[in-house]
Amino acid sequence: MLNRGFSVREKVLLVLCAVIGLGIFYYEIAYKSFKNSLEAYDISNIQNETVILQAQVSNKRMMEQYLIDHKNDTYGELALYNNLSKEISELSMIFDGIDNLSISWSDPTLLNTTVRRNANVSFTTVGYQKVVDLVKAIHNCKYRCLISDLSISTNRDEVLDDNSDVKVNIVITFFETIDDNTNLEGLTVLSN
Numbered sequence: 001m002l003n004r005g006f007s008v009r010e011k012v013l014l015v016l017c018a019v020i021g022l023g024i025f026y027y028e029i030a031y032k033s034f035k036n037s038l039e040a041y042d043i044s045n046i047q048n049e050t051v052i053l054q055a056q057v058s059n060k061r062m063m064e065q066y067l068i069d070h071k072n073d074t075y076g077e078l079a080l081y082n083n084l085s086k087e088i089s090e091l092s093m094i095f096d097g098i099d100n101l102s103i104s105w106s107d108p109t110l111l112n113t114t115v116r117r118n119a120n121v122s123f124t125t126v127g128y129q130k131v132v133d134l135v136k137a138i139h140n141c142k143y144r145c146l147i148s149d150l151s152i153s154t155n156r157d158e159v160l161d162d163n164s165d166v167k168v169n170i171v172i173t174f175f176e177t178i179d180d181n182t183n184l185e186g187l188t189v190l191s192n
Contacts, residue, residue: 075139075140075141075144076140076141076142076143076144076145077142077143077144078144078175078176078177079143079144079176079177080176080177080178080179080180081108081115081176081177081178081183081184081187082108082176082183082186083143083174083176084105084117086142086143087117087119087143087145087174088103090141090142090143091103091119091121091141091172094134094137094138094141095121095123095134098123098124098125098134099123099124099125100122100123100124101121101122101123102121102122102123103119103120103121104119104120105117105118105119105120106118106119106120107186107188108176108186108187108188109187109188109189109190110178110184110187110188110189110190111189111190113177113178113179114175114176114177114178115175115176115177115178115187116173116174116175117173117174117176118148118171118172118173118174119171119172119173119174120169120170120171121168121169121170121171121172122167122168122169122170123167123168124165124166124167124168125165125166125168126163126164126165126166127163127164127166128152128164128166130166131152131166131168134168135147135150135170138170138172143174143175144174144175145172145173145174145175146172146173146175147170147171147172147173148171148172148173149169149170149171150168150169150170150171151168151169151170152166152167152168153166153167154166154167
């Protein structure tokens with residue numbers, strides 16, 4: 001049945017189909033595979049990640065050096081437990097004249113001999129510099145405390161400046177001790 005010979009035209013068509021078939025095979029198997037492998041090894045993302053990681057390492061080293069340089073510094077008095085009235089008085093002096101001031105206190109918690117009490121503070125003021133001054137005043141508070149969360153926002157879609165109405169939410173953790181104190185009423189004791 002296949003004893004018949006192919007004409008020149010049929011031979012040319014067969015060669016053309018073979019070339020097209022090889023081209024499709026090369027494109028699908030070799031070229032696409034090579035291109036996908038090349039995209040998998042794209043180093044532009046690695047370079048960006050390297051820059052970010054180097055900046056993070058630099059910031060971490062600066063923080064570590066700051067901690068080493070200031071490890072013996074103490075900020076504020078570590079008062080005996082239930083110093084709440086004096087802490088309220090201190091915050092009252094710091095936030096004197098501030099609009100829309102709201103302070104809510106969490107229950108005190110005890111871990112080992114250290115009492116922690118959070119004050120959630122929100123207020124509105126005018127000007128970013130005023131916020132900076134208030135944060136510095138809290139940092140330099142008479143009683144030992146730590147600012148553990150701070151968010152600043154404005155109602156306008158502009159950069160914070162000295163004329164912006166600024167809404168601030170801040171969490172301040174006050175520290176007290178139970179050393180030589182026998183009255184531990186109201187404390188929530190945390191386990192290690």
